[in-house]
Amino acid sequence: MSDVRPDLPVDEHLPRIVEASRGGAVVVTAPPGSGKTTLIPAAVLDDLPDRGRVLLLQPRRLAARAVAGQIARLRGVQLGGEVGYVVRFDSRVGPETRLFVETTGVTLRRLDDDMTLDGVSAVVLDEFHERSIEIDLVLGLLVRLRELRPLLRVVVMSATLDPGPVARLLGGCPVIDVPGRLFPVEVRYERSGQRDExxxxxxxxxxxxxxxxxxxxxxxxxxxxxxxxxxxxxxxxxxxxxxxxxxxxxxxxxxxxxxxxxxxxxxxxxxxxxxxxxxxxxxxxxxxxxxxxxxxxxxxxxxxxxxxxxxxxxxxxxxxxxxxx
Structure with a gap:
C-alpha cells in the first residue's frame, strides 16, 4: 500500500483482521469514520498469496464510485487500474484491476454468470446492517460456495451490526470489534412539539x-x-x-x-x-x-x-x- 495513509482506528487492528480472514471468514464491527471501508479490503488484497481478486460490496452506486476513488488515491494508483468500480450503467475497470468495488446487484449478476466466482479470492460485504433481500441472498450463496471453496475469504463489516447471528451462519467465525471514534461527537436534539415546517x-x-x-x-x-x-x-x-x-x-x-x-x-x-x-x-x-x-x-x-x-x-x-x- 501507499505510504499516504490516514491514522485511523482500524489501522492497529489490521494485522488481526487479515490473519482472521485467512481462516475463511471474519465479522468486523467498527464505528463510522474508523477507516474500515478503505483500509480493510486493501489489506486483504495485499495479503493474498496469488493474483486473486477482491470484491468489495457497497449498498449504493454513489458509495461504490466514491470508495473506489478513495482507495485508489490512498494506494497511489489510477482509478481503473489496480482498483476500479462496477455499478449499473457505469464502470472503471481494466485488465489489471484486482479490487472491484461494486453494488450488490452487480455481484448477484456475477454469481449468476459464475457460481464459483473463479478468480475471486475474497469478498468483503460492507455496511451489512443495511439489510436487503439482495445482500442476504449474496451472503447465503457465499456460505454455500465456501463448501466448495473453503479458502474463499468472506469479510462482513458494519458499524451497528449485531455480529453474533452472522458469525454463527459463517460457521462460528471470529468477530473483531474496533472501538473508538476518530473524533468525539456531541449530539443535540430539537425540542419535541415543534410546528415549524x-x-x-x-x-x-x-x-x-x-x-x-x-x-x-x-x-x-x-x-x-x-x-x-x-x-x-x-x-x-x-x-x-x-x-x-x-x-x-x-x-x-x-x-x-x-x-x-x-x-x-x-x-x-x-x-x-x-x-x-x-x-x-x-x-x-x-x-x-x-x-x-x-x-x-x-x-x-x-x-x-x-x-x-x-x-x-x-x-x-x-x-x-x-x-x-
Missing part, C-alpha cells in the same frame, strides 16, 4: 451550525423534494457567507455527485438523502443536521403495490448519520 427548522439549525463550527455542514433529508425546498430556504444564508450549497442524492448525474464531494476550498452546505449515511465520508464535515426521516419502499397492503412511505429513521441510522461528522 422542515425547511424553516433546517435553516435555523444550519445557521447555528455555521456559527459554532468551522467546517462543512451535512444535512440529511428524506427526499429530493425536501432537498429542493431546503435549498431555496438556505440560498441567502449560503450567499451571505460565501458558502457552496450543493445537493447530493442517488439520481444526480455522476459529475454533479463528484462536485458535491470535491474540495473547492470553500465551505459547503451539503443537502443529502441517506446516500451519504454509510461508507461515504465527506472530508471536513464538522456538523450534521439530521431531519430524522427517511422514505422507505413498502408494499401497500390494500393494493399489493410498492410505495414510498415517510418514516422516522432507526437508531442505527441516526448513529450512522452522526458519525459522518
Amino acid at each position: 422542515l425547511d424553516v427548522l433546517v435553516r435555523r439549525r444550519v445557521t447555528d451550525a455555521l456559527q459554532v463550527t468551522a467546517g462543512h455542514v451535512l444535512v440529511f433529508l428524506p427526499g429530493v423534494g425536501e432537498i429542493g425546498r431546503c435549498e431555496r430556504a438556505l440560498a441567502e444564508v449560503a450567499r451571505a457567507g460565501g458558502h457552496d450549497l450543493v445537493p447530493l442524492f442517488g439520481d444526480l448525474p455522476p459529475e454533479r455527485q463528484d462536485a458535491a464531494l470535491a474540495d473547492t476550498g470553500r465551505r459547503r452546505i451539503v443537502l443529502a438523502t441517506n446516500v451519504a449515511e454509510t461508507s461515504l465520508t465527506i472530508p471536513g464535515v464538522t456538523a450534521v443536521v439530521d431531519a430524522g426521516l427517511v422514505r422507505r419502499l413498502v408494499v401497500d397492503a390494500a393494493t399489493g403495490l410498492p410505495r414510498l412511505e415517510l418514516c422516522p429513521v432507526s437508531r442505527a441510522s441516526a448513529d450512522q448519520r452522526a458519525g459522518r461528522a
